[in-house]
Amino acid sequence: MQRMKPSIPKGTRDFSPVEVARRTYIFDTIKRVFQKFGYQPIETPVMENLSTLTGKYGEEGDQLIFKVLNSGDYLSKVDSNKLENRNSKALTFEISEKALRYDLTVPFARYVVMRQNEIAMPFKRYQVQPVWRADRPQKGRYREFYQCDADVVGSESLLNEAEFICIYDEALSCLGLKDFTIKINNRKILSGIAEIIGKPELIVDMTVAIDKLDKIGYDGVTKELMERGFTSQNIEVLNPFIELKGSNEEKLQVMKQSLATSEIGKKGIEELESIFNYLSSFELKNATIELDITLARGINYYTGAIFEVKSNEVQMGSIGGGGRYDDLTGMFGLKGVTGVGISFGADRIYDVMLDLNLFPESAITSTKVLITNFDSAAEKYALPVLVKLRANGINSELYPSSTKLQKQMKYADSKRIPFVILIGEEEMQSGKLTLKNMTSGEQEKLTIDMIIEKLA
Template identity: 60%
Template sequence: MAQKPSIPKGTRDFTPSEVAKRNFIFDRIKKYFELYGFQPIETPSFENSETLMGKYGEEGDRLIFNILNSGDFLGKVDDQTYRSKNSLSIASKISEKALRYDLTVPFARYVVMHQNEIDFPFKRYQIQPVWRADRPQKGRFREFYQCDADVVGSDSLLQEVELIQLYDAIFSELGLKGVRIKLNNRKILAGIAEVIGAQDVLIDFTVALDKLDKIGVGGVTKEMLERGISQAAINKLEPLFSLQGGNIEQLQGIQNLLAESEVGSKGVEELIFIVQTIEELGLQSAQLSIDVTLARGLNYYTGAILEVGAPEGVKMGSIGGGGRYDDLTGIFGLKDVSGVGISFGLDRIYLVMEELELFPKAIDQSLEVLCLNFGEKEAMAALKLVGKLRKSGIKADLYPSSSKIQKQFKYADKRNVPYVILIGEAEISENSFVVKHMKSGNQTTYSLSSIEDFISKL
């Protein structure tokens, strides 16, 4: 007996309806990427391991899917290395390539390799799948799509402003009103660490601070103490836990706290410019808020940090994020090329839209018209009609065999076809066709020489 097939955990098959809904999101994201002047590129699904490793931190490196070398991949492993059972030592000898973890590092590699062909500032978008050996859970998969937009070769803060507007425009188009765009700056985090004397444990400090909304002040305090940050240093953070007022008022409060930090003050100035510009230009529906605890991508973000949360009432992790990286291409030898970018989490956006029932009701209607098959002569007449309908942009098809009419109607019903066409012997002799509206059951007869009369009513 054949074993029942399965797919790897964290991956999915997609039904025609699901693909249609995903394409609905893709199309609108792509539309606005291009409206904002971004150009498409694509990179390979796998990269040389040395391109990816060491770019995402120790935890990120563990989530990279390595690809075994072809052929006798154990042949290059000497007995001593094999007996050591050191996975890192063995991996470097049996795997030279890996599936891409994200689109940002491959993009940096692309910029360096094609720098003489690129016109800077270079605005690129990329919509492709990525892979992570993560623990599967709701909204988190091992294979998923990222939709990225980046600008490299410009350090203007107007790029951050434009990317916030881009988030707002796309989510408004998708019907996701009231998404929450949180904004912080890597320089502010560095400034806070400097002021409280925690520069040497900056990563530990920010990782703990980032959990404020999950574990509260008490939890953050406990974790910081466990990470070696003194109680005196933590006490200096208290003003951050009670910031009041709008975005500008909060930034002014942070500015007072960081008055003695040059880098921290610079970060506050950058955010004040971004917030004031956005307030002057306005947003359609998104809500922009300062979140000084936000810390993401600390290994390469150097300026503004963005994260997008789902609308109020929807339990979901971030559905987008990004930030400014002043020297990401430097890891590949091209120094001083500033960039900033954002990413859309397609799979989470899909789940949110499903929960809020935002997809158009007819989105999975893959067929508008089905011609029934009454036999060879009738099928030929129906095929000619189907051809004309398709030329008019109507999704039409002919049932492939002259099965029982009840079976053909059942097929049309399962396919959610709104109109069924009947061309039998009587219709051929009268040069006509009958259209049945499946929902109402009403039937209308049209002339085969005046198909436009039917098309005009679709």
């Protein structure tokens, strides 16, 4: 029998101890900020009922849901004619009742509806869990990846939007980012623009096109708009919005005049002004807030303010985004529960931090001190030392066998262990152990209590 070469499914990844430590550092930092703002963690199952997920992401999204085969002889109850026709789509719901979750939003909506009599509104939750999509793997796109979401439902207050901007600012600043932009727009403003150019029915086509401005430029956007049914006169009216410059206040003033005849457009402007007024009471650390009329972000889903976050220090796509939606739970029969949420792009944040060398050494160090092992006598002497270090909260390990010191030091280097305790005959007689700083090379003779005081 031929031995199989080990592999993992395409679009999935192994993570080394260092990579896991770095990712954990990102997740833990973001979680602390979520908690600081009053958000509570929930978790939902890896699997949902297929009926829960189907029809929530559009036809293309439905095709990307990983289905789970029923247990046992899952073909025994299937109509033989369906089997003969070999139509996998027709068979899916008969042989598969469950699926891997596609995102965290739909499971959250299901959670809220099922527990509506238990949870207090407004309900503020965060969730950091993996999701799965049967997408075509490529650079930066995986079939298994983590989402890092926070949402509040049951509150129409625009204070929530302002606080989400503060959450982005604080979390990314805590991770070491110094220069990033949080772009903001409003779905109602985009509806107002479509209204005044005389094409309200083409709002999706308009926003899909102008959302590509950074990628294809103004000429590319104009060409796409013409292909989607807009006239040169429509584009002439739209052009001042696309090219809108100035401060946030100046942009709002121009839009007030331009959208004076659109009620929904004026409502969107009022909402943005309220968010900016709330933000004036907060002190942001490193974020720049930019009103960007070309920002669209999944226009079919969002109904109010929308956000997108980009680093200005590294060339990278968005590292976060979100917005308000009016009827999250309506898909499960509970109407009128408004909400707003954001998501952090953990994989892209990881890449930005790696490029900028922002991961602290402490984030990737699991063991703080290694005790060397010269012989059986030194090993026996070291065991109570090891116990005492651990009892005082110092991550420690004893090299498990007596071998050359060079090999033990190489082991400490490979694990980025910052300190090594050397215990030889002299140390055992004097009670003063040799503590070596692996970064500076400095060595000190200290008692175990002095070492604990220094390292704790």
